[in-house]
Amino acid sequence: MKKIKKLLTAMLSLTLALGIAVPATTFAATDPGLGEAATFSIIAQTGITGTGTISGDVGNNSTGAGITALTAGDVGGTIYSTDGVAPGLAILDAAVQANLSTANDDLTAQGSTGSIGPALDGLTLTTGVYDIGAGRLNGGVLTLNGAGIYILRASSDFISSGSIELTNGARACDVYWQVDTLATINGSSFIGTIVAGTGVHFGDGVALNGRALALGGDVTLLNNTISGPTCATPAPASGSTYNNITVIKQVINDNGGTATFDDFPLFLNGNHIVSGQSSVLPPGLYTVTETGSSEYTASFSGDCNQSGQINHGGIGTQHSVCVVTNNDIGAPVVALPVPPLIEVLKVPTPLVLPDGPGSVLYTYTVRNIGTVPMSDVSLVGDTCSPITLISGDTNTDSMLDVTETWVYTCLTTLTETHTNIVVATGWANGISATDIANATVIVGLPIVPPLINVTKVPNPLVLTNGAGMVTYTNKVTNPGTVALSNVRIADDKCSPVSYISGDTNSDAKLDISETWTYTCSSQLTQTTVNTVTASGEANGLTARDFAIVTVVVGDVPKLPSAGIVSEEGNTPWNILLPAGILFVLTLLYLVQRKQTA
Structure with missing residues (x-):
């Protein structure tokens, strides 16, 4: 009996040991397979309201009357309904609905990788099946990192006002969102196929790289773009592996100087560069230097610090801009020069080449937004x-x-996604004016990039009598085709920058028909160059623009001389003695006259 107990104990110990030694089962996410539903950008059960631009098929598992605003001209595929009545004449095949239900069952049945959320902002996920509860993306970014299938399952409503970033091989066509009830998608962009139990509702201007498939309820649109989902890996932000550094020279001759750009050779990490030209460089710390002059001060602004250093990023980061200003320090001139102001706006046509390489026409519009004519106007691309x-x-x-x-204009052929940068320069009264414009064209993906433009005008441009208050007026516009979210504006030498007006529909998005106005006031004591930066987001991309202006400040006027100048420590007896004698004689004369009277 004891032998049997020992044997049982040994077997139990072995079993426990084996149980501990065997790793826990993990589940790899698999594509659910949409079958006949795969060609559809939208499937609804009760109706489709609103308008947008839709790349694939559209289906309403009800009568055509439930599609209230969408027309055939808005849809790249075919519009289907159960009765084949306009706006679409095609009848929805029952297999589409059946395949969608089967795919939803497959999403439900897959084993879970883990539970996360419900807040998804700032998370980075690898491939797998994630249960997110009452999932939320509250304006932040969810990063999907790596090639493979991603399934995110919400047990109730799902609401997003953020965006999705795909890295290291993650693709839009591999992302699935299973929502038990209602999916509400706000913000500027979203990625993935949405399979929702009671409907999919979009906010204004949202771009979806994916599908909106409702098992019940409706799909509501509001000027949305639904495309893809694409199976291409997102391209880098520029036509090269890394982003650019652009160095810009400013020269101010407000004290009689005559220098030009050529008098201040520029260097980036010791290599000679030309003002306005961009250098494609890997991530790292870079230093801008110049051959200066003892008759000019030098200062830095933009993305570089006061030592001329730039902490430059790599793929997926913004392009870097460094402004180097040289100001003459000679004797003050009698008549202060009025500085010029220049603006350049660049718009590519088209903004996106979804099918691959093609021709792009850049149109550059250059304006004089100051008060004096400019000579030697140039554009460097x-x-x-x-x-x-x-x-x-x-x-x-x-x-x-x-x-x-x-x-x-300039015509070129792009083979991959590229951000083009141009610098406009003009001269007046010995002072240079510079402006920058950049625009991204997406190649190989149906994603429309954003554009933004900012102008900056100081009032006054010249402070003749020395220190004084200057008010800067900044106007931000959207020259692109998609509304901008998260619009921000910052000035390197003036704060706070206050919003005044422009958001006419109060939706917190910079629409293409709007001009947002900001102002900032600052007390200036010397000639000042400052830079304002504006940025906005759409479709997971960020657009930036700069405006650079100069305000000339004169010396404080001195009191007029009284005409009496003496050396320090000496009494001016040559003046005081005759004056004293004259005073005594006058006094004696008055006394004598009084006695005579």
Whole structure:
């Protein structure tokens, strides 16, 4: 009996040991397979309201009357309904609904990798099946990292006002969102196929790289774009592996100086560069230097610190801009020069090449937003050439007058996603004016990139009598085709920058028809160059623009001389003695006259 107990004890110990030694079962997510439903961008059960631009098929598992605003012109595929009545004449095949239900069952049956959330902001996930409860994406970014299938399952409603970032091979066509009830998608963009129990509702201007498939309820649109989902790996942010550093020179001759850009050779980590040209560089710390002059001060602004250093990022980060300003320190001039102001706006046509490489036409619009004409106007682009002047110099005097708008174009062929940068420069009264414009064109993906433009005008441009208050007016516009969220504006030498007006529909998005106005006031004591940066987001991408302005400040006027100048420590007896004698004689004369009277 004891032997049997020992044997049982040994077997139990072995069993426990084996149980501990065997790793826990993990579940790899698999594609649920949509079958006949795979070609559909939208499937609804009770109706489809609102409008948008839809790349695939659209199906309403009810009558055509339930599709209230969408037309065939809005849809790249076919519009289906159960009765084949306009706006679509095709009848929805029962297999579409059956395949969608089967796919939903497959999503439910897959083993869970783990439970996360419900807040998804800031998380980075690898492939797997994630239960997210009452999932929320509250304006932040969810990163999906690595190639494979991603399934995120919400046990109730799901609400997003954030965005999805795909890295290291993650693809939009491999992302699935199973929502037990209602999916509400706000923000600027979203990625993945949404399978929702009671409907999918979109906020204004949201772009979905995926599908909106409702097992019940409706799909509501509000000027949305639904495309894909794409199975291409997202391209880098520029046509090269890394982003650019652009160094810009500013020269101010407000004290009689005559220097130009050529008098201040520029260097980036010891290598000679030219103002306005961009350098494609890997991540790292870079230093901008120059051959200076003892008659000019030098200062840095933009993305570099006061030592000229730039902490430059790599793939997926913003391009870096460094502004180097040289100001003459000679004797003050009698008449202070009025500084010029220049603006350049760049718009590519098209903004997106979804099917791969193609031609792009860049249009550059250059304006004089100051008060004095400019000479020696030039445009320097990083990749596209030649940049050709088309029109604008109405009096053919080669001066950009305050009433003129000069238009340039440049045609190029893009083979991959690229951000093009151009720098406009003009001169007046010995002072340079510079502006920057950049625009991204997406190649190989149906994602529309954002554009943003900012202008900055100081009032006054000149403080003749020394220190004084200056008010900067910044106007931010959207020259693109998609509304911008999370619009931000910052000034390197003036704060706070206050929003004044412009959001006419109060939706917190910079629409293409709107101009947002901001102001900032600052007390200036010396000639000042400052830079304002504006940014906005759409479809998971960020657009940035800069505006650089100069305000000239004169010396504080001195009190007029009284005409009496003496050396320190000496009494001016040559003046005081005769004056004293004259006073005594006058006093004696008055006394004598009184006695005589």
